[in-house]
Amino acid sequence: MIKTKNIFSILKKMFLIAVFCVLCISCNKNTEIEDRPVGVFEEEKEEPITPTYNLPSIDLNNWKVTLPIGNPTEVKPPEILDYATNETLKPFFYNDSINGALVFYTYPGASTANSSYSRTELREQMVAGSNNTNWTFTQGGNMKGTLSMDEISKDSQGDYHRAIIMQIHGRLTNAQRDLIGEDDNNAPPMLKIYWTDGKVRVKTKELKDLNVSDTDILYTNSWKDDDGHTFSEEVGFDKFSLEVKVESGKMEVILNNNESVVYDSVHIQKWNVFENYFKAGNYLVTTQENAFARVKYYKLEVTH
Numbered sequence: 001m002i003k004t005k006n007i008f009s010i011l012k013k014m015f016l017i018a019v020f021c022v023l024c025i026s027c028n029k030n031t032e033i034e035d036r037p038v039g040v041f042e043e044e045k046e047e048p049i050t051p052t053y054n055l056p057s058i059d060l061n062n063w064k065v066t067l068p069i070g071n072p073t074e075v076k077p078p079e080i081l082d083y084a085t086n087e088t089l090k091p092f093f094y095n096d097s098i099n100g101a102l103v104f105y106t107y108p109g110a111s112t113a114n115s116s117y118s119r120t121e122l123r124e125q126m127v128a129g130s131n132n133t134n135w136t137f138t139q140g141g142n143m144k145g146t147l148s149m150d151e152i153s154k155d156s157q158g159d160y161h162r163a164i165i166m167q168i169h170g171r172l173t174n175a176q177r178d179l180i181g182e183d184d185n186n187a188p189p190m191l192k193i194y195w196t197d198g199k200v201r202v203k204t205k206e207l208k209d210l211n212v213s214d215t216d217i218l219y220t221n222s223w224k225d226d227d228g229h230t231f232s233e234e235v236g237f238d239k240f241s242l243e244v245k246v247e248s249g250k251m252e253v254i255l256n257n258n259e260s261v262v263y264d265s266v267h268i269q270k271w272n273v274f275e276n277y278f279k280a281g282n283y284l285v286t287t288q289e290n291a292f293a294r295v296k297y298y299k300l301e302v303t304h
Helices: 002-035 079-085 174-179 266-273
Strands: 063-066 093-096 101-106 119-124 141-152 163-171 186-196 199-207 223-225 229-234 240-247 250-255 259-263 275-284 293-303
Touching: 063 079, 079 093, 101 119, 101 275, 119 163, 141 163, 141 275, 163 240, 163 293, 186 240, 186 250, 199 250, 199 266, 229 259, 275 293
Parallel strands: none
Antiparallel strands: 063 119, 093 101, 101 293, 119 275, 141 240, 141 293, 163 186, 163 275, 186 199, 199 223, 199 229, 240 250, 250 259
């Protein structure tokens, strides 16, 4: 009996020693985990994330921009190519690098000689830095852009103001200018495309008298606005695409590769007397105080 008791006593002591050792090992492991730097236990340190920048797909080598300041102020190539660091341009013409857009911001301010309204708007220059080389409908041209109305003010009745977002503008040659005694080369705009209350509206020109003489056809007052065409699709403040196709005696405007309006009447045929250039941007159609508009262009391309 004495021997059996001794054996039980020894076994009991051994069991307690084993339990004590297990507890010590577990405690040491927990201490090691707590002393480790946060995150090292799971994985190695992460590399810093490099921010990504999206830039608009627009080549500005053949565009100048007009601003709502100065007399008004214009910036031509090559200066326009550095718009991101140009202190004059930065408030009106800058990148949205998150969405990959070129922003056109404007408000009522300085206007051109033949308008009451202000703009931040591009004017095509087939020869960079010069307005003297342009194109006719016989030569043709194509302009395609992806854009959106980002923000625009409302009038006193609560309706959105309007903005012209694309144009084809006519131009007199020097000989035509001198023939009719004008002091500049301005001719009527054959095409104006508006953002108006969330929809895209097209306006073009028609002759008041189809029998007008070859000289009188050059005067701005020989032309009038047509009734206009509003596309059925509402674009609102979403991104949309516009394409303008021009060839001899024909002009087509296409919205989102879906809806199209074609002009091929005698008015278009007679328009070939003028030179032309494309325009794109933000031409705000109001002089109301505190009005403004912000248009974004993601893509813009012109071909001839």
